[in-house]
Amino acid sequence: MTTTALLTVSGLRVRYGDTVAVDGVDLTVGRGEVLALVGESGSGKSTTAHAILGLLGSSRIDGGAITFDGLRLDTLGERAFDAIRGTRIGFVPQDPATSLDPVMRVGDQVAEVLRIHRLAGRRGARSWAVELLGRAGLDDPVLRARQYPHEMSGGQRQRVAIAVALAASPDLLIADEPTSALDVTVQKRILDDLDRRRAESGTAVLLVTHDLGVAADRADRIAVMHRGRIVETGTPAEILGAPAHAYTADLVSAAPSLSSHAPPRAPVPADRPLLLELRGVGRRFRVDRSRSIDAVRSVSLAVRKGSTTAIVGESGSGKTTTARIAARLERPSHGVVLWEGEDITAVRGRTLRELRRRIQVVHQNPYASLDPAWRIADIVAEPLRAFGIGDRPRRVAELLDRVALPESYGRRRPAELSGGQRQRVAIARALALAPDLVVLDEPVSALDVSVQARILDLLAELQRDLDLTYVFISHDLAVVRQISDEVVVMREGRVVEEGPAARLFDDPCDPYTRELLAAVPGPRQEEQHAR
Numbered sequence: 001m002t003t004t005a006l007l008t009v010s011g012l013r014v015r016y017g018d019t020v021a022v023d024g025v026d027l028t029v030g031r032g033e034v035l036a037l038v039g040e041s042g043s044g045k046s047t048t049a050h051a052i053l054g055l056l057g058s059s060r061i062d063g064g065a066i067t068f069d070g071l072r073l074d075t076l077g078e079r080a081f082d083a084i085r086g087t088r089i090g091f092v093p094q095d096p097a098t099s100l101d102p103v104m105r106v107g108d109q110v111a112e113v114l115r116i117h118r119l120a121g122r123r124g125a126r127s128w129a130v131e132l133l134g135r136a137g138l139d140d141p142v143l144r145a146r147q148y149p150h151e152m153s154g155g156q157r158q159r160v161a162i163a164v165a166l167a168a169s170p171d172l173l174i175a176d177e178p179t180s181a182l183d184v185t186v187q188k189r190i191l192d193d194l195d196r197r198r199a200e201s202g203t204a205v206l207l208v209t210h211d212l213g214v215a216a217d218r219a220d221r222i223a224v225m226h227r228g229r230i231v232e233t234g235t236p237a238e239i240l241g242a243p244a245h246a247y248t249a250d251l252v253s254a255a256p257s258l259s260s261h262a263p264p265r266a267p268v269p270a271d272r273p274l275l276l277e278l279r280g281v282g283r284r285f286r287v288d289r290s291r292s293i294d295a296v297r298s299v300s301l302a303v304r305k306g307s308t309t310a311i312v313g314e315s316g317s318g319k320t321t322t323a324r325i326a327a328r329l330e331r332p333s334h335g336v337v338l339w340e341g342e343d344i345t346a347v348r349g350r351t352l353r354e355l356r357r358r359i360q361v362v363h364q365n366p367y368a369s370l371d372p373a374w375r376i377a378d379i380v381a382e383p384l385r386a387f388g389i390g391d392r393p394r395r396v397a398e399l400l401d402r403v404a405l406p407e408s409y410g411r412r413r414p415a416e417l418s419g420g421q422r423q424r425v426a427i428a429r430a431l432a433l434a435p436d437l438v439v440l441d442e443p444v445s446a447l448d449v450s451v452q453a454r455i456l457d458l459l460a461e462l463q464r465d466l467d468l469t470y471v472f473i474s475h476d477l478a479v480v481r482q483i484s485d486e487v488v489v490m491r492e493g494r495v496v497e498e499g500p501a502a503r504l505f506d507d508p509c510d511p512y513t514r515e516l517l518a519a520v521p522g523p524r525q526e527e528q529h530a531r
Contacts, residue, residue, distance in 0.1 A: 010066075086167075133163050159190070370425060380432060
């Protein structure tokens with residue numbers, strides 16, 4: 001069905017200094033249409049979105065035109081643009097941690113959009129903000145509205161950013177990786193809500209994503225970007241079923257949710273020694289003077305040496321807090337943590353420092369975990385310096401090469417890298433000390449599928465070569481199926497199901513586990529194409 005164009009981008013060129021980041025991009029988004037813009041990290045997807053929004057910062061548009069509902073955006077003044085952003089064009093940024101005000105309650109941040117654009121008074125805006133947070137999938141939105149961003153998980157912060165973007169019911173929503181930090185059930189809820197809004201009001205969506213499963217499920221058309229250019233545009237059936245460009249074919253083959261389901265790995269033999277155990281651990285956090293939250297409730301699990309144990313569940317289910325307890329970054333309110341059979345629940349001083357060397361963490365948000373003033377080589381070398389390990393330049397070069405980054409990137413700073421590149425730096429730093437256990441908190445959620453595949457292959461290779469043990473936190477069940485030996489499913493701070501990956505994926509027992517598996521994007525779309 002033909003739709004009237006709401007957004008037209010013609011011959012767009014964008015420069016960062018002497019570098020051409022976007023080179024002659026043409027695309028259209030029709031009224032009520034969802035166009036997915038996919039491609040590798042650094043391909044120009046986000047730069048194209050920022051150019052449409054007039055948020056390029058130090059870079060500049062070097063050619064072309066951007067027209068929104070008959071209005072030239074590329075020549076629009078800042079005051080006129082302010083009247084359009086938030087009302088007619090909503091924006092969900094890639095990293096909610098840097099887009100939300102850290103000293104402002106999240107409910108007030110949602111309400112601020114309504115007040116600034118005179119859509120509601122102060123009292124009405126507050127109650128409307130709570131409703132919007134609930135629609136974005138946050139549990140107990142009245143409580144969440146009173147929290148600050150640092151008190152929320154990464155997925156919860158992403159849902160706040162989505163609520164902000166949709167507050168004024170815009171005509172066009174530009175969503176830059178809007179579900180990358182979300183578990184599959186909330187991802188489905190958010191995308192279902194976007195579908196309803198599109199059906200009811202004709203809202204158009206430019207969906208910038210590296211998740212081809214989401215693009216396949218939700219988009220009317222897919223545009224593939226590579227090195228600043230659109231190399232192919234078509235329907236999901238055309239792009240996934242018969243890609244015309246070799247780069248598109250590589251993306252499709254690398255996507256875990258679109259590839260044929262290889263059988264999960266066989267579980268690690270039961271006679272492998274236990275490296276880590278949690279016995280009945282719990283963690284309570286105080287929200288205010290009168291209320292506390294049990295983030296983790298009597299969780300027990302055992303991790304065998306050389307294995308990968310995945311912890312999955314909705315954002316806020318307690319999986320990251322459980323992983324932080326396992327790494328001794330959090331002390332449990334109750335319960336015991338054992339390392340090679342020894343109680344490490346309360347160790348301090350030199351013993352804890354040596355434990356830090358043997359347990360490393362890759363955090364969910366690479367931008368927040370990398371010092372913005374340091375060069376990449378210094379960031380990767382930091383653990384080596386801390387433990388007095390020499391020959392650092394050679395080791396840094398090896399680590400960057402292992403995570404598919406050129407050695408020259410060592411001279412850059414985090415702000416000069418894409419989100420996926422920053423994640424690779426965080427992984428390189430975690431591997432620097434050759435640890436026994438690596439806790440990976442959403443390690444590939446910010447990566448495009450081709451780099452994701454290389455990182456997962458790298459993790460598997462390192463595990464084979466060095467007998468590494470992983471605790472793998474993820475909301476991407478397609479990735480979990482590919483990499484895990486054991487899977488632990490958490491909900492509301494409790495373990496609801498656990499077992500070998502082969503059994504859990506093929507014959508889940510708990511209704512919640514079945515719900516998670518049913519929400520995985522991609523396979524449904526493939527089945528539709530096959531029919």
